[in-house]
Amino acid sequence: MRLxxxxxxxxxxxxxxxxxxxxGFSTAMAHTGEDGFFRLNAETFDLVVLDWMxxxxxxxxxxxxxxxxxxxxxxxxxxxxxxxxxxxxxLESGADDYLVKPFAFAELVARIRTLLxxxxxxxxxxxxxxxxxxxxxxxxxxxxxQLVELTPRQFDLLAFLMRQPGQIVTRDMLxxxxxxxxxxxxxxxxxxxxHVAHLRRKVDEGHGIKLIHTIRGAGFVLxxxxxx
Amino acid sequence: xxxxxxCRSLAALFALWTVVAAAASCAACAALAAALGICKxxxxxxxxxxxxxxxAFVTLASGVGGYFVARRLLAPLRELVAQTRRLSAKGLSxxxxxxxxxxxxGQLAAALNAVLEQLEGSFAEVDRLTADLSHExxxxxxxxxxxxxxxxxxxxxxILHDAVGSMLEEIGRMNQxxxxxxxxxxxxxxxxxxxxxxxxxxxxxxxxxxxxxxxAEEKQQQLQMECADHLLAVFDPxxxxxxxxxxxxxxxxxxxxxKPIKLRAFSERDAVxxxxxxxxxxxAAEHQRKIFERFYRVDKARSRAExxxxxxxxxxxxxVERMGATVGLESEPGRGxxxxxxxxxxxxxxxxxxx
Numbered sequence: 001m002r003l004x005x006x007x008x009x010x011x012x013x014x015x016x017x018x019x020x021x022x023x024g025f026s027t028a029m030a031h032t033g034e035d036g037f038f039r040l041n042a043e044t045f046d047l048v049v050l051d052w053m054x055x056x057x058x059x060x061x062x063x064x065x066x067x068x069x070x071x072x073x074x075x076x077x078x079x080x081x082x083x084x085x086x087x088x089x090x091l092e093s094g095a096d097d098y099l100v101k102p103f104a105f106a107e108l109v110a111r112i113r114t115l116l117x118x119x120x121x122x123x124x125x126x127x128x129x130x131x132x133x134x135x136x137x138x139x140x141x142x143x144x145x146q147l148v149e150l151t152p153r154q155f156d157l158l159a160f161l162m163r164q165p166g167q168i169v170t171r172d173m174l175x176x177x178x179x180x181x182x183x184x185x186x187x188x189x190x191x192x193x194x195h196v197a198h199l200r201r202k203v204d205e206g207h208g209i210k211l212i213h214t215i216r217g218a219g220f221v222l223x224x225x226x227x228x
Numbered sequence: 229x230x231x232x233x234x235c236r237s238l239a240a241l242f243a244l245w246t247v248v249a250a251a252a253s254c255a256a257c258a259a260l261a262a263a264l265g266i267c268k269x270x271x272x273x274x275x276x277x278x279x280x281x282x283x284a285f286v287t288l289a290s291g292v293g294g295y296f297v298a299r300r301l302l303a304p305l306r307e308l309v310a311q312t313r314r315l316s317a318k319g320l321s322x323x324x325x326x327x328x329x330x331x332x333x334g335q336l337a338a339a340l341n342a343v344l345e346q347l348e349g350s351f352a353e354v355d356r357l358t359a360d361l362s363h364e365x366x367x368x369x370x371x372x373x374x375x376x377x378x379x380x381x382x383x384x385x386x387i388l389h390d391a392v393g394s395m396l397e398e399i400g401r402m403n404q405x406x407x408x409x410x411x412x413x414x415x416x417x418x419x420x421x422x423x424x425x426x427x428x429x430x431x432x433x434x435x436x437x438x439x440x441x442x443x444a445e446e447k448q449q450q451l452q453m454e455c456a457d458h459l460l461a462v463f464d465p466x467x468x469x470x471x472x473x474x475x476x477x478x479x480x481x482x483x484x485x486x487k488p489i490k491l492r493a494f495s496e497r498d499a500v501x502x503x504x505x506x507x508x509x510x511x512a513a514e515h516q517r518k519i520f521e522r523f524y525r526v527d528k529a530r531s532r533a534e535x536x537x538x539x540x541x542x543x544x545x546x547x548v549e550r551m552g553a554t555v556g557l558e559s560e561p562g563r564g565x566x567x568x569x570x571x572x573x574x575x576x577x578x579x580x581x582x583x
Contacts, residue, residue, distance in 0.1 A: 102403060179439075185411055185543055186470050187477055194442045217396025 006036035033057025052079035067094035106168035161222040170219035239298040246294030254283035304333035320348040360523035368398035455493040461500040461571035475504040483508030505566035511559040
């Protein structure tokens with residue numbers, strides 16, 4: 001998968017590029033609107049990460065021109081603006097998704113994966129990692145063939161982690177996707193931490209291989225790790 | 229024309245009007261005299277010339293007199309202008325003084341003083357907020373810098389990893405602070421949609437209870453919910469939940485382990501009161517009035533260590549007031565605090581009258 005990053009702040013662009021390459025994407029960078037527009041016309045990308053505020057041609061202008069020419073490359077718009085009007089303007093101009101700066105890198109990766117997956121195959125209803133099996137349809141969970149009793153919230157939490165194994169999931173992502181909390185003012189960090197702790201107790205306690213891990217300052221990740 | 233606009237003053241205008249009025253009355257007198265046959269306009273007699281001269285003199289004299297009278301009358305106004313010119317954004321504590329507080333100039337001075345009072349308040353608020361904000365931002369920056377500088381000398385990857393995590397935590401906190409502050413200021417200026425509806429208070433209380441009971445249990449606290457099922461009020465569910473989540477999390481944060489926290493709702497006259505009461509340390513009277521202000525902390529070091537950014541209660545007040553409701557506090561040091569939100573009640577058929 002090849003991504004184009006159009007971002008005028010070189011430090012940010014380089015950090016994004018190297019992070020995305022580590023996540024398995026190949027990347028190209030453009031630091032001005034003109035350059036980005038030129039590359040989009042000359043080459044084919046699977047997805048564009050596009051900054052709104054660019055010197056020269058703005059992200060929105062590029063996006064509109066791109067769409068008016070029938071180019072359907074998925075575009076993830078990055079912006080420091082977070083007023084509702086701007087969000088609407090961004091999406092109306094043809095962006096597929098929208099991320100407000102400063103964002104968690106984990107969330108960027110998750111959004112990119114979602115956009116790329118949109119046209120991909122349906123996800124399987126049973127997911128497995130190590131000896132943990134999660135059945136998304138019957139909403140049941142087994143660890144080492146033993147049924148684990150979870151509350152509905154704990155199940156949603158685990159299912160969300162299970163959809164992006166090995167990827168960091170931030171508290172903001174959980175608030176939005178699992179708690180369905182659109183309002184960023186509502187304090188949920190404590191709530192999330194407590195629920196993750198309870199889930200971890202049920203899933204990992206008594207097992208040599210731990211699956212649910214807290215990454216300090218970033219969020220949580222589901223991966224196999226012997227005794228941390 | 230331009231020259232007139234430049235030197236146009238109320239005094240000159242008044243003088244002009246006096247001249248016009250005097251001339252008109254002279255003309256009217258002359259016309260009246262002619263009509264009554266006192267003198268014949270055909271024969272230009274000496275008395276008529278005399279009369280015309282007198283008229284001209286009277287007109288001129290009343291113009292000059294009018295100008296001076298007007299100047300004198302308007303003197304307090306000119307004095308106010310001079311005083312106002314000396315005002316500046318820096319010296320907003322000054323007030324205008326009028327010699328007679330009850331005449332028009334005095335009233336103008338009073339009105340301007342009221343505006344000054346408000347401006348001074350807003351400027352002081354901005355100053356305070358800027359000072360507080362820079363302090364709030366500098367604290368995590370200091371921590372990050374210290375952690376980063378120590379980490380530079382470190383070789384152990386596990387410790388380095390932890391340092392980066394710690395810096396990210398601080399960044400997260402700064403981010404949260406800016407997010408909240410921005411939402412607070414923005415909503416004070418422009419309108420975010422408020423969706424008021426008639427709803428059951430118990431439903432929102434139950435949601436808050438569900439979300440936070442586990443958090444309370446972690447601190448060996450118990451959330452006790454007391455609410456009749458049928459209490460109907462007008463509110464925006466998201467805003468009410470936001471306010472209650474903040475209040476309840478504060479209660480959990482500040483009250484010691486083992487002490488219960490009560491979430492209650494009851495009707496009181498034409499209001500439904502939603503209360504979050506704890507048995508924590510309580511809030512001293514001198515802090516109670518200021519506690520809803522942005523960045524106001526009773527115990528600066530402690531609340532930061534507990535992870536707050538100093539905006540929780542400001543957000544509560546903002547959310548409650550957006551619903552046209554009020555929030556109050558009753559607290560006694562050593563005995564605990566009770567925050568009460570008063571919502572407009574709705575009487576329905578199922579609603580039992582006051583108990």
